[in-house]
Amino acid sequence: MSVVVPPRGAASAASTPGAPSSEFDCDVLVVGGGINGAGIARDLAGRGWRVALCEQDDLASHTSSAATKLIHGGLRYLEYYEFSLVRKALQEREVLMRSAPHIIRPLRFVMPHDPSMRPAWMIRAGLFLYDHLARRDVLPGTTTIDLRGHEMGACLQPHLGRAFVYSDGWVDDARLVVLAALDAQARGATIHTRTRCVAAQRDADGWTVTLQNATANRQVRARALVNAAGPWAESFLRNEARAAHGEPLASRSLRLIKGSHIVIPRRFEHDHAYVFQNADKRIIFAIPYEGEFTLIGTTDVELQGEPRSARIDAQETRYLCEQASRYFNRPVYPSEVVWSYSGVRPLLDDASGDPSAVTRDYLLEPNTQAAPLLSIWGGKITTFRKLAEEAADQVGRMLGDARSAWTEGASLPGGDFSSWIGVAQRPDTDFERFAAEVRKRYPWLPESPLRRMARSYGSRIDQVLAESAPGMGREVAPGLWEAELDYLQREEWATSADDVLWRRSKLGLHYDAQQRDDVAQWMGNTGTEQMKKVA
Known part of the structure; x- marks a missing residue:
């Protein structure tokens, strides 16, 4: 099932593919929900562009959760x-x-x-x-x-x-991608997980893109396209994207x-x-x-x-x-x-x-022969923010409307502890001060899940935790309550046990087969790929 979460405060034309109220449903469509795609969507949305992102699987399903x-x-x-x-x-x-x-x-x-x-x-x-x-x-x-x-x-x-x-x-790494996507959404972007871009047709003015999820195909009109498909970036240009006359777009080799x-x-x-x-x-x-x-x-x-x-x-x-x-x-x-x-x-x-000598640097390749196309080649997780900033600068230039960068001093969701601890001092000691405040506010929570949740959610932890243990619902597996699973489904696009146990957390490592299966049963699915890799 595809999860499509409407952006907070965004115009309906930006959030609904194929909406008839505007010639373009979004300014920029980003293909790829790894760290580069999520980072670019976040930066562009923060500059006021109408942004949509599509990812064929879960966020960070591949390279960005395997670093x-x-x-x-x-x-x-x-x-x-x-x-x-x-x-x-x-x-x-x-x-x-x-x-x-x-x-x-x-x-x-x-x-x-x-x-x-x-x-x-x-x-x-x-x-x-x-x-x-x-x-x-x-x-x-x-x-x-x-x-x-x-x-x-x-x-x-x-x-x-x-x-x-x-x-x-x-x-x-996987949570970094989720946080970037959450921030993009909060700034107006639409995030489409488990939604594949099966066709992207270019014309002089924009792109007509076909998005496919488990239930339907829909068309989206975008002014510009960003190819951030990671390992699929080359094949996307060769197979799904088409120039004005239907021919494949030229591509570099990965x-x-x-x-x-x-x-x-x-x-x-x-x-x-x-x-x-x-x-x-x-x-x-x-x-x-x-x-x-x-x-x-x-x-x-x-x-x-x-x-x-x-x-x-x-x-x-x-x-x-x-x-x-x-x-x-x-x-x-x-x-x-x-x-x-x-x-x-x-x-x-x-x-x-x-292979060890192949450059880990990235290249941003703009193509303005018709509607703007920006392809992202290479990169590493450490430079994702800088890459996204340069990509957003490039998109702005291609659209003829350069807008100011903003992410260098900005916090990712959960990263601003000021409402808990006051003025920030050092990132490492600030977290320990924050964790101490969480203990005071939630004295019923055992230390192990408290540390895990403080690490995972930061200052958003209030959105996950209830005032008392009964408010958390059933403990589906050790340290994992129904309230957290509800939150992950509602706010973080989690639809499977893999999403919860191996990307939103690493609880799969700590659980036995029965406990992992209990989570899968609660999520409504069993036999996931990551579970099969556990010795």
């Missing part, structure tokens, strides 16, 4: 001389932390030094650049530690004596790179992450995850075929286990994997032979 979940500059990209990309990403880290301190937080990374990999002087030089390419107000700089006798070395092999410790950030991750029971007790250098010159991360687990990833494997088919294979699992075992004092075995996931990075084909 390593880092807000980072990309330290290893310095080796490929991607200084502009790294600087742009480093500049965004603290901007994003301030905009959403509930779902984005600082994270310290420990890089054990293996002399057989990169020499110490090279690492020090890279980290010096990393510390100084962009201003830091919150994140501490790099330090060096002796792993022998240090808590950071307790889980590592004894021959590792020295490590470098630097800063980046962590993000709940390289689809599969990145897979594994989750194992918690390997260490502290709150730092590890960066391990591999003999193939790649790196993998080992990150504290969901309290009880360690997330290890990622791989870089060329994908042939449909992006939906991306799954981790046995060779990738072995690779991640073997590389992690080179550093941990207890080997990591494939039998320990409790969950895995794979995402497809849509990277611009720059003729690099090594």
Whole structure:
């Protein structure tokens, strides 16, 4: 079933595809509900454009929920001389932390030094650049530690004596997409999930677009089209979009790179992450995850075929286990994997032979041969806000009405704690002050669901919680009440158990098969794909 939520305060012509009251139903139609599409819809709506977004599945169903979940500059990209990309990403880290301190937080990374990999002087030089390419107000700089006798070395092999410790950030990637979509909707955009763009016909003045959901096809007239289809951006231009005379639109080539991750029971007790250098010159991360687990990833494997088919294979699992075992004092075995996931990075084909060397930078490609078209190529989650800002600037120019940027100092939904704690100080400490206030307001709520909900919803938590436990309805699974499920359906486009257990939260990792099935029964569906991936 398609969920179509009318925008708050938007004109009916902007919210109803095919409405006869105007020649155009919207100014801009965005195709794709990943982080770039949601971010662009948010930015455009905030500038006063009439915006609609369509996503063929759930928000963040694919690449944008399958990341390593880092807000980072990309330290290893310095080796490929991607200084502009790294600087742009480093500049965004603290901007994003301030905009959403509930779902984005600082994270310290420990890089054990293996002399057989990169020499110490090279690492020090890279980290010096990393510390100084962009201003830091919150994140501490790099330090060096002796792993022998240090808590950071307790889980590592004894021959590792020295490590470098630097800063980046962590993000709940799928929730970031949902928050961007919520903000877009609040500013007047219409969000159509589980709605595919099956045809987009261009003429001199606009686009006639056919949207298809589970029950019907509808036509929409838009002045401009933004192709933010991620791994499908190339195929969308070749197959669904058509120029004025019916021919396919010219398209760039994408390289689809599969990145897979594994989750194992918690390997260490502290709150730092590890960066391990591999003999193939790649790196993998080992990150504290969901309290009880360690997330290890990622791989870089060329994908042939449909992006939906991306799954981790046995060779990738072995690779991640073997590389992690080179550093941990207890080997990591494939039998320990409790969950895995794979995402497809849509990277611009720059003729690099090594998938790891393909640029992670993005390209915005405008086409004004007839009605405006903007295609989004590449990108990474850390730079989504900047990409969206540049895309909105470009759309404004193509429509002949440039409008001012606004997102750099704006909070995402739930990220403004001022009504709870007063003046903001630091994103990390502000969240702890906020969580303390939530405890006071909802003393009946156990600590574990309280922390989870405070992280997920931030200052919107009042929309989820009742004044007392009875007001929450039945506890469908541990720490998950009917009131929250109602909220997710009503406000966040959730229609399936997967939406709730693997994207709006990661509760699927903490529940057994029966508990997951209880949620699926409540949501009215069973046997979802993500559930089948749980070991």
